[in-house]
Amino acid sequence: DVKVTQSSRYLVKRTGEKVFLECVQDMDHENMFWYRQDPGLGLRLIYFSYDVKMKEKGDIPEGYSVSREKKERFSLILESASTNQTSMYLCASSTGDNYGYTFGSGTRLTVV
């Protein structure tokens, strides 16, 4: 069964901390994505990557960075966490054809 695995389901961090959210896929997909999901706003694209060491900004990249050192792993980094980054974070991967995305189960991050 193919999978996208996010390392944590729930995280609580303090304001100003550096936060790493990890995502691993076992499907050999080229493309990987990070979204955040907020009530009333739906899903918004933060960053994506279509190859190792490649990254592209999505719609809301401010306050975030990413790392893709290996094809299967895509990390989202909050350089200095703030309370407005409290959200559900969803990782996804795709092959680039029309089969859609495979999503992880999400990480609910609370910044206090």
Place this chain on the structure above:
Amino acid sequence: GNSVTQMEGPVTLSEEAFLTINCTYTATGYPSLFWYVQYPGEGLQLLLKATKADDKGSNKGFEATYRKETTSFHLEKGSVQVSDSAVYFCALSDSGGGADGLTFGKGTHLIIQP
């Protein structure tokens, strides 16, 4: 830019009722269209898709037809069950497989009462 508009919920129905969730889109070219479902506490799962005009996607009793003339991709099911309670997202990709990211609607929360 691209956008997806879908009816916001919650939508509350009784079991065995007919379901329609409206979705319209704005995009350049000929996008691919998707419906995703999110059950409580889980990530999103692909429910169905259509890649060209007049295509009908179907899965688990749900259907949606790609209507280019009305830029719509409405989700329907003839008889809903309590287990269909979830949040449903309409999405589009104008880059074929979505290599540049999917554009999502805000989601429709569906509640089915026994």
